[in-house]
Amino acid sequence: MEYLEFVKTVESKIKERAGEGYTVRVNQVVKNNEVYLDGLVILKEESKISPNIYLNGYYEQYLKGKTVEEVVLEIWEIYEASFHSEVIKEFDLPLDLDSQKDKIIFRLVHYERNKERLKGIPHLRFLDLAITFHCLVSRGELGVSTLTITNIIKQKWKISLNELMRYAVKNTQQLFPVSIRRMEEVIFDIMQSELISLAGESPEEESDSYACQVHELIQEILEMKRVPEPYGMYVMSNLSGVNGAASLLYEEVLQEFACSIQSNLYILPSSIHEIIIIPYSNAxxxxxxxxxxxxxxxTQVPREDILSDRVYIYSYQEHSFQIM
Structure with a gap:
């Protein structure tokens, strides 16, 4: 079954399952970097909001052997679970400035790759990027939920871009504190998590011993591969690890870090979720x-998570960024 036929089939079967009193439709949703996804919406008559359930990933599962009936059942279970979700309830939020001003945050996206989408939302240019503004709806085990501030919302609020930025600068750093860690520490945690997860599948009495051996082995590997201090790599994000590249705009944090190592900084935009910092060196x-x-x-970053292909340099003497 081709993708479009799959979408129509799933939509039709969900309509059958829902019955009267429901509206079922598929919307095309534009994500970061002009990635288009097909979101299925199931809306009960008295409801005002419902989650977008993206079908693109389900088609990949279908190609791997999942049946349409299994896809439909899973989608319906997600829809029913949404009624008990605090995230969905919180999206039914008042949209006046007074209630949202302490929740306004910023994010970073690539300007050219989002040019069409940016026409409908207030933004500021920064390097080859754009600063966009959002209202934080919720955050927890299920992730971070936000509502994008559109030109319509901005007009309703009668607020300037500079005012939006002022709120966002204050809130983002407060709500999403920065995290700067050495690259090998990040790699170590990823490897340790994966290997300990595997260890958990072994008999319980052996798992602690196995995890200890894994820890020692990874430490040895990292010590052997450790990069000398002047050329060390650091990963900068926020504590949630979501849209953490926005921490690039925490200028006081970046300035303090550069001053602490007395070096200008190369900035590599790893993804929208984090950046890599390397102390400057002529070598x-x-x-x-x-x-x-x-x-x-x-080769490694999903298209919707790409931030930029460029490299930046931050001068701590001049407090300035430059595209290399």
Missing amino acids: LNVQQLKSMVKEVNQ
Whole structure:
């Protein structure tokens, strides 16, 4: 079954399952970097909001052997669970400025890759990026939920871009505190988490011993591969790890970090979720850094998570950014 036929089939079967009193439709949703997804919406007559359940991923599961009936059942279960979700309830929020001003935050996206979408939302240019504004709806185990501030909302609030930025600068750093860690620490945690997860599948009496051996082994590997201090890599994000590249705009934090190591900084936009910081050195080849960023974006980062292919430098003497 081709994708469009799959979408129509799922939509039809959900309509049958829902019966009268429900509206079922498929909306095309534009995500970051002009990624288009098909979101199925199931709306009961008295309801005002419902989650977008994206069908693109379900089609991939269908191609791997999942039946349409299993897809329909899973979608219906997600829809029913949404009624008990605090996230959905909180989306039914008052949209006046007074109730939202302490929840206004910013994010960073690539300007050119989002040019069409940016026409409908207030934004500020920064390097080759755009600063966008959002209202924080909720955050918890299920992730971070936000509502994008559109031109319509901005007009309703009668607020300027500078005022939006002022609120966002204050709130974002407060609500999403920065995290700066050495690259090897981040890699270690990822490896440890995966290997300990595997250890959990072994008999309980052996798992602690196995995890300890894994810990020691990874430490040895990292010590062998540790990069000398002047060329160390750091990962900068926020504590939630979601849209953490916005921490690039925490200028006081970046300035304090650069001053602490007495060095200008190369900034590699790893994704919308984090950036990589490398202390400046004449020994580093900027062209190679650019090639590395581009290759990683093309092979490792989902298209909707790409921030930029460029490399930046932050001068702590001049408090300024520059595209390399």
